[in-house]
Amino acid sequence: MSYSDKVLDHYSHPRNVGSMDKGSTDVGTGLVGAPECGDVMKLQIKVNPETSVIEDAKFKTFGCGSAIASSSLATEWVKGKTVDEALQIKNTDIVKELSLPPVKIHCSVLAEDAIRAAIHDWKKKRETAKPETVEARS
Amino acid sequence: MSTDVKTMPQEQLVAANGVKLPIYMDNHATTPLDPRVLEEMLPYFMEKFGNAASRNHSFGWAGEEGVETARERVAKLVGATTKEIIFTSGATESDNLAIKGVAEMYKEKGNHIITAVSEHKAVLDTCKRLEKYCYRVTYLPVQKDGLVDLDDLKRAIDDKTILVTIMAANNEIGVLQPVAEIGKLCRERGVIFHSDATQAVGKVPVDVNKQNIDVMSISAHKMYGPKGVGALYVRRKNPRVQISAIIDGGGHERGMRSGTLNVPGIVGLGKACLICMEDMPKESCHLAGMRNRLRDNIMGRLDEVYINGSMEHRLPGNLNISFAYVEGESLLMGINDVAVSSGSACTSATLEPSYVLKALGTGDDLAHSSIRFGIGRFNTEAEIDYVADRVVETVQRLRELSPLYEMAKEGVDLKQVKWAAE
Numbered sequence: 041m042s043y044s045d046k047v048l049d050h051y052s053h054p055r056n057v058g059s060m061d062k063g064s065t066d067v068g069t070g071l072v073g074a075p076e077c078g079d080v081m082k083l084q085i086k087v088n089p090e091t092s093v094i095e096d097a098k099f100k101t102f103g104c105g106s107a108i109a110s111s112s113l114a115t116e117w118v119k120g121k122t123v124d125e126a127l128q129i130k131n132t133d134i135v136k137e138l139s140l141p142p143v144k145i146h147c148s149v150l151a152e153d154a155i156r157a158a159i160h161d162w163k164k165k166r167e168t169a170k171p172e173t174v175e176a177r178s
Numbered sequence: 179m180s181t182d183v184k185t186m187p188q189e190q191l192v193a194a195n196g197v198k199l200p201i202y203m204d205n206h207a208t209t210p211l212d213p214r215v216l217e218e219m220l221p222y223f224m225e226k227f228g229n230a231a232s233r234n235h236s237f238g239w240a241g242e243e244g245v246e247t248a249r250e251r252v253a254k255l256v257g258a259t260t261k262e263i264i265f266t267s268g269a270t271e272s273d274n275l276a277i278k279g280v281a282e283m284y285k286e287k288g289n290h291i292i293t294a295v296s297e298h299k300a301v302l303d304t305c306k307r308l309e310k311y312c313y314r315v316t317y318l319p320v321q322k323d324g325l326v327d328l329d330d331l332k333r334a335i336d337d338k339t340i341l342v343t344i345m346a347a348n349n350e351i352g353v354l355q356p357v358a359e360i361g362k363l364c365r366e367r368g369v370i371f372h373s374d375a376t377q378a379v380g381k382v383p384v385d386v387n388k389q390n391i392d393v394m395s396i397s398a399h400k401m402y403g404p405k406g407v408g409a410l411y412v413r414r415k416n417p418r419v420q421i422s423a424i425i426d427g428g429g430h431e432r433g434m435r436s437g438t439l440n441v442p443g444i445v446g447l448g449k450a451c452l453i454c455m456e457d458m459p460k461e462s463c464h465l466a467g468m469r470n471r472l473r474d475n476i477m478g479r480l481d482e483v484y485i486n487g488s489m490e491h492r493l494p495g496n497l498n499i500s501f502a503y504v505e506g507e508s509l510l511m512g513i514n515d516v517a518v519s520s521g522s523a524c525t526s527a528t529l530e531p532s533y534v535l536k537a538l539g540t541g542d543d544l545a546h547s548s549i550r551f552g553i554g555r556f557n558t559e560a561e562i563d564y565v566a567d568r569v570v571e572t573v574q575r576l577r578e579l580s581p582l583y584e585m586a587k588e589g590v591d592l593k594q595v596k597w598a599a600e
Binding site: 043048051054057059071072073074075076077078079080081082100101102103104105107108143153157 | 503504505507508511512522523524529531541542543546578579580581582583584592597598
């Protein structure tokens, strides 16, 4: 497998590695993949409740180099976006940016899933915390 | 298993402790040619280029002489006679010839073949093909340590069994099967015993008579000989074994393998066998010492590291370890100045983790996390120490990055987690 320089860069210098308090209402956690499949990504976002802007993002990934790179890139991309903007990120954008070979496309799919799962988790928490806000929004 | 070679730096670098990079530690995939082997081969490319089958001039005789000397050396290494050695293009061809050749020759006697799930694909896929032609194949399981259970074998043999094919040493985990016991059992039951001894010959003592082997595959490039050449041992007496040819033509190699002989390659195989025979006692101690040094060096500094397969019944140069919570391909990327292999799906053509490790009952998660170290004749202790350091630092770095390691440290039972992808 020969990787692009961007993948190698993310592998060697992963951005935003770490964990946030998953109990916090402002934090959304996405945990996707399975150890048996050789890929597990945990992506966390910290969202400003007023603006819905993702102010911080962290990840940890068990997986091959392109899985690490895909999730590292995902954290870079979601930061500063609103949750609705972040939901627009497609796995094909990640494939393009990292020049992933066809056998590694599933890594980008997993990264997209991780973003969605984190946002879903944050939304769910917010609904539980402030049910009236949800009604107003829907 | 496959090796991540394209990410390896091509230029020769030197590490802090003086070792030259990249380091080759994948000697189960192939070995470098021993310079003494090359020296022996060289005259057979230009000066002694004759066809060993040309019986009526000196060019042919020179080639034949080279081939016959090699045949003696191969035979001697495994306790065979020269007439029992057939030269082939390598172990894959030898396995094909052995299994298909016996199946065809003995089809009147029966149609049942027994093998094991951890065999090399050259054996497994040959057996699978025969299943399409009305042969019945039993794939024996292996135990947690990688060894075949002799009672399973005993039970599997029936009155239609014509062949048992079990490897001597496994190419991934280096586990040595109880070949002598299997051979004895087959002899008692009147079943032909073939062993793919590709990884074993030249590394550990192999004797076709003491171990009751009837047919045996040998490869040159796993023992510091050239690629593209191998041999098949076929027993001539007690009992006499016959095989049908799968390549037809000029009737070379007593009709069992037609085709002009690869004289330089065969000469190289012979020399490689001679060197292995002379050096084996010293070399196997040295390799086992380095292997244990690597193991202790890694396991002394990392937790949750698991050895795959028996340590007791194992090739001296093999170490196969799973590093929990770290995916194998990402580990290979981190040690890209060291050539080793992984059982991870990401490094295989099929995108499936190692079937050998799965056969041991190793979970898929740990199969993805496995690395095979193949230590060979030309590795040094300084290289071992460098590799151990690189592995330890890379595993530590990747574990800091691993959500699984974090969860395990928090006390989460990963087996109980309901994973989204399942």
